[in-house]
Amino acid sequence: MQYFYVKNNVTLQLPHKQHELLPPSLDALATLQIPTKNVYCGNIVWEVIHARETLGETGVVTLPNTPEIQRILPPAITPWSVGHDLVMQLQNIIRNRPIEKRHEPIKLALLNGVGTMLGDTLVGSSAVEIAIRRVTEAIGAVEVHAILAWNARPGTENIMARAPAIAYVQGHSITLDSLCGYDAYWDFSALLRMEGYNALPLIDFYLNNLGIDPESVDSAEKLPDLRLPTALVMEAKSILGEMSQGRKVVLIQGLAYPHLFVRCRKLFLPK
Incomplete structure (x- = not known):
């Protein structure tokens, strides 16, 4: 696990989500007494990279995994x-x-x-x-x-x-x-x-x-359980119905991650 904090507000943005990072107060920054509510942790490498694109190298501080x-x-x-x-x-x-x-x-x-x-x-x-x-x-x-x-x-x-x-x-x-x-x-x-x-x-x-x-x-x-949303099932039925013409169809996605090629114990389809 890794830790970091930011010195100014920054909003991280991806096409499918965004996240606002909040800095400590000026007093906390001056004394380096960073409240835990302003320290972010977990798998944070990409958040640090994206925050530095806005704030610069000195605007984001990574922290060691201290005994404290x-x-x-x-x-x-x-x-x-x-x-x-x-x-x-x-x-x-x-x-x-x-x-x-x-x-x-x-x-x-x-x-x-x-x-x-x-x-x-x-x-x-x-x-x-x-x-x-x-x-x-x-x-x-x-x-x-x-x-x-x-x-x-x-x-x-x-x-x-x-x-x-x-x-x-x-x-x-x-x-x-x-x-x-x-x-x-x-x-x-x-x-x-x-x-x-x-x-x-x-x-x-x-x-x-x-x-x-x-x-x-x-x-x-x-064997993993796979649960599919209604909209996806309906779309797949429509596409496969036109393609198959009553015959069995095997789908192979060559660009998919290898672990997707697994048998599923259950396939949960909406009624």
Whole structure:
């Protein structure tokens, strides 16, 4: 995870979204006492790049991952392979809560979502659903917010938002202050450098890093769920109806990300 703040207001703009970054007060800048509400964190490289295009190199300040920051962060969920499973980790968090708050739902942040690409997001969001089903069965209600990177491909927000396990999707970085309001977080900010990304089947990579033993999940359950919006289904039916003339059609998108070539366990079509 990375951190930065800006010295002046700046609005980041992409064709499909925008995000306003707010600076600290002049007094805070003068004393370098930057409030956590003005520190942005997560997978923030592209936000820093775009902000510097407007503010210049000195207008954006990146911060080291200091012990002071580490002390105020909620616990990071560790992979199953290096610690306890997800349920045990969350049970420990609940036990450490004040008694009067132990009945409240667990609130989790998913930093960088499950990647910036459509294929990663399709497979990863299905892994999140498997993980949350287990948590719900074991300890009750849980609320997951997906905090996507600024450079996430158009469409990733829609895939994440259609996953029943995801309560909220944000298409830009989170402030450090907001992150500290969660009970725990997964950090997929350095997705490509995470252990197992190129060595494990993608679904197993996600399950392990979500805190689930991949071997404990039935192979049929690992096939991703694909949920399509009504407008897309209607458009596809119209196009395919004209092309197929009653024959079977196989569609191959040669430019698609390789992980899109997966079988789906379920295809959810609107009625």
